[in-house]
Structure formats: structure tokens, C-alpha cells
Amino acid sequence: MTRQQKTERARDLARAQAAALDRPAPAPLPGPSPADARALHRQATAAVEADRRRRRMAAVPVPPPAPQLLADSLRAKNLFLLPDEEQDTPGEAGTGRAEDQA
Numbered sequence: 001m002t003r004q005q006k007t008e009r010a011r012d013l014a015r016a017q018a019a020a021l022d023r024p025a026p027a028p029l030p031g032p033s034p035a036d037a038r039a040l041h042r043q044a045t046a047a048v049e050a051d052r053r054r055r056r057m058a059a060v061p062v063p064p065p066a067p068q069l070l071a072d073s074l075r076a077k078n079l080f081l082l083p084d085e086e087q088d089t090p091g092e093a094g095t096g097r098a099e100d101q102a
Contacts, residue, residue: 032040
């Protein structure tokens with residue numbers, strides 16, 4: 001582009017911007033009022049939640065039982081007891097224990 005073409009283009013853009021500012025703003029599109037929009041949003045959210053709930057109920061016909069409480073499982077056994085040591089069978093040779101090496 002030549003210098004003259006760039007200048008002409010800049011002038012055209014400036015005229016277009018000035019003309020756009022002179023025109024009245026377009027009227028907003030008719031739509032629901034804010035209160036109606038909130039009601040529609042609540043209705044759509046409730047419908048989605050109801051559908052999700054229905055699908056969850058259909059996927060799991062019987063709800064799973066609640067897990068045992070941690071305190072109950074800890075009370076059921078003594079944590080200070082050591083596990084029983086396994087006895088070596090005659091076929092095993094050298095498991096790497098200190099008693100075997102002594």
C-alpha cells in the first residue's frame with residue numbers, strides 16, 4: 001500500500017467510527033426479565049438434579065451399607081500384639097532371618 005492509500009484508509013476508518021457514534025444505540029432484544037431468568041434457571045437446575053437423582057437410583061437399586069467406624073475396627077483387635085512368626089518348613093533353606101544364620 002502506498003502512503004496515500006494508507007492515509008485514505010485511516011480517514012475512512014475515522015469517518016466510520018464517528019458515524020457509528022452518531023447513530024442511536026440499537027434497542028435491546030426482548031427477553032425474559034431478570035426475575036423470569038432466575039426462575040428459569042432454578043427450574044432447569046431442579047430438572048437436571050432430578051434426572052441425576054433418578055439415574056443414580058436406577059444404577060444402584062440398593063444403597064451400599066455404611067462402612068464400619070474406625071473406632072469400632074480398632075477396638076476389635078489389639079494393636080500391640082505381634083503377628084505370629086511362620087515356622088520354616090523342612091524344605092526351606094535360608095530365608096535370611098537372624099535365627100537361621102546363628
